[in-house]
Amino acid sequence: MTDVDDARPLSEPVYRILLALRADPLHGYAILQAVEDDGFTLGTATLYTALARLRDDGIVAEVDPPEADADARRRYYRLTAAGRLRIDAEARRLEALLDLARRVPGEA
């Protein structure tokens, strides 16, 4: 399990993958489509490399496919509780960064 409080920065592809999984479990191609819909291009190999590492770190987990999808070759991934905390931590980090950028030099 990863320590979600360490707030290490996530790379942009990984963060977008996690954001795509916030609502429902998705398979690989669906994740790619979701990311692409947001205007970001992600390579398939990069996606599966990231998913493997996120799964090892306990951020995502495999789930059974919904009955409507009968294709057994597709695996579905969902966000774990630790994954949701990790998304929030990254969001806070980005907000802090944004605040820092908006602050006018010399003001308190």
Added chain:
Amino acid sequence: MRRLALALYRRLLGALRPDLAPVADELVETVGDRLDGRGRVGAARIWGVEVADLLRGGIERRWIAWVYDVAAARRGIRRAPFTAALVVASVAGGVAALTAAAALLAHVVVDGLPYPEAHRLVSVAAQRDEAGAGPRALRVVEWEAYRDAAASGTGGVESVGASWRWTTTLTGAGGPRRIPALRVTPGWFETLGAEPRLGRFPGGAPDDETEPRVVVSWGLWSREFGGDDRALGRTLVLDGTPHTVVGVAPRGFRPPDGEAEVFVHHGPGTEGWIGRWLDGVARVAPGTDLEALARRLTALNDGAARAVGVSTGWSAHVRPLHGAVFGDIEPALRLAAAVAGLVFLAMAASTLGLLLARTMRRRGELAVRRALGAGARHIGRIVALEGAGLALCGGAAGIALGLLVGDRVLVASSGLVPLADRGGVARWGVVVGALATVGVGLLAAGLPAVVGRTLAHTTNPGRGARSGGPGPGGRRGRVLVAAQLALAFVLVATAASLVASLRALGREPLGFRSASAAAVRIALPSDRYADPAAVVGFYTAVGTALSSRLDVDAVGVGSDLPLGGAGSWGTAWTPGASDDDGVPVLQRTAAPGWFDAVGIEVLEGRDFTADDGAEARTVMVSRTLADALWPDGAAIGRRMAPRRDPDGAWATVVGVVEEGRYEGVEAPGRPQYYEPHRAAPWTEMYLVVRGPAAVRDPAARVRSVVAELDPQVPVEDHGPLERVVERATAPRRLTGSATVLFALGAVGVVGVGVVGTSGLAMDRRRREFAVRRAVGADAGGVLLALLRGTGWTAAVGVSVGLVGLWLLAPVTEGLLFGVRPISPGAVTLAAGALAVTASLAGLPALFRALAADPAEALRGD
């Protein structure tokens, strides 16, 4: 098309990203989903993006893996600094030896002669059929016959030229200076394939036949004329005679037989043409049979000789010019390269032994890595990187060292290796050294990696650090040690033979005494010393002045310096002798006091006096000539002549002298006779000073005396006679020194190898020693058991080395003087030296084994 694209993608995925194999099916399916529903162009673009993504990920993954592995290998090397230092030193020594020797050999064999299509150049000489005196220079009549044959295309020769080397006096702004010079015939430059840098080569213009013309070297043109094109037509004063500059030789051009600064046109009508001896060179068609060519040229000789009334019976002697130039040094360089190859092999065996021993000692660590999840390939790669890294470090150091040594050898052997100063050795050194380094690197990386992978698979991680475990067994270690011992044995025995050969050469009687004597060469300008009495008077005055002013035991002048070359050949006859009774003989000139000065003993009769040569003709003969002409032993008072029909001008023998060696230290003295200088007043003579004054810069003292008599007379320093002897023995000393160095290196390499392999062997026998100690054997008993095993290894190594020595004997025999290639002394010395080295190198491992706690060793197993 979709199927093909996905199949290709799957292949790339397997090759570049093996880590994604568990999700490969799903991944490829996803890519397929992305391709679906797009046009051909869109699908192709997406496929390209996916492949690029695959490549980027693969490269990153591999790069990161290599960075980690290199770091792990570096840590591994740091943990064993002693082994690392030994491996680097061993590789550096072997690569340096190979780099230096092979680069020097490539200089001769690969670079060869600096002329276009040099393989078509041959040296042409003459050989008297019945004299057995070996090849010698051509006579003018032979050269003219070959030239005419070349011009008409009938002799099988495309072009021919000839030269005559001498040292001339250049009179310029800085006073008279002696410079190397060649007289060259028309066609000589063209035969060698040279093009003039400026002007022309003489031979084509009508007035070339009589006018003194000279071509200057690029160096002299730059120095004397500042590289000015207007040098053409200007005058150079050589030996007091003005010569018109008609051309400049190309930069870097040099004659086959050494350096020359001026090339004086020489041909029919020029001074001294008739009676000149010439070094012939010819260009022949590709694939010419040289023996057949020699027969064709020989067939021309007699006809030409009869036409001008000179002696017949001379054969043409033709050999490749490459052999004529490099023939003396090439065998020595080949031996040096062979010896260096042996050193390199010994080094490779040593390195391998050290690295295998190191890998064996790490079996525990490797097993732990394996247990923690590292793949066997990964472990093998770390071990390979360690070996390759050390080999590369050693190889780089070895190349640098080898180039330095090669350069120093060339500098030290100046004049010994022909064309050594032309450079280019470094290029071959780097090539050979790099190839050697790659070879060692592959060896050092490959085998230890295989062993490391095996050990990681088969060793129990919990006990691996202490147990014997499988892997390279003791037999392999013993084979390595035996191989190293065999190679080192050959080297040490060969070095011992070469040293013994040098000692035998030093004991060889030379017929003269070199100690406490020094020589200079004085050249009187022939235009101002045309009168024989003036020549003799000048040299007599110099001798008298030196004797009165300096602390000398003897002063003398003579035409030839011992070890300076054969000299002029002739035939000696006695009154009433038949045509077949002539004896080939070398002719020399000597003034009174010459034999005392040069240290040639007068065996019978007397030395020349000032009266000899005035009226009645007198000669002194060497011991072998006296024996040949008058076998009854009474030579004094007998008569001889250097011509078949002397018309009554017989010379009376007044003295018999020891045979001085003129042609080389190893060449037995040939029959020779001396005429008094007064009868043959040569203008260029050697002056030798013997005594205390000879050791304190005699050339400067002679110069001051000569300058008082005639400031325009140059004096050329030839140094102490001992240096003359040193120069004559330089090739053998070079080979001997190089081999001794290589042999010392090989002994060191063997020591390094034994340190590694004995450590390995001892490590493997810890349990055996522990059992022996546990059941009551003392350290002496264990040592005895150990010696029995190593004794066999040493015996095998020495036996194989003896076979190697026997196989090399045909090569080494030609480089030895007075000793045999396989002698009991050399064999004993080599065996003893290696026994001592191996024993000393094996001591640390032995002490470690004896000091080990038996209980601990047994528990570990």
